[in-house]
Amino acid sequence: MPVYEFYCRKCKEPFTEIMSVKEHDERTPKCPRCQETKEVEKRISTVHTVTTKKWLTL
Numbered sequence: 923m924p925v926y927e928f929y930c931r932k933c934k935e936p937f938t939e940i941m942s943v944k945e946h947d948e949r950t951p952k953c954p955r956c957q958e959t960k961e962v963e964k965r966i967s968t969v970h971t972v973t974t975k976k977w978l979t980l
């Protein structure tokens with residue numbers, strides 16, 4: 923499954939979530955820090971496979 927990138931505006935922290943394409947379309951994940959969904963935005967995904975590599979390729 924792909925890994926998607928999200929960003930929490932509240933915590934100002936990016937995080938990743940593994941979910942199916944369908945799930946990604948249908949729901950927004952919770953921020954792992956504040957458990958908030960409203961402040962979470964989807965990042966224009968650099969979809970990558972699961973690795974331990976840091977997501978930062980900006």
Ligand SMILES: [Zn+2]
Pocket residue numbers: 930931932933934953954955956957958
């Ligand atoms: Zn948060």
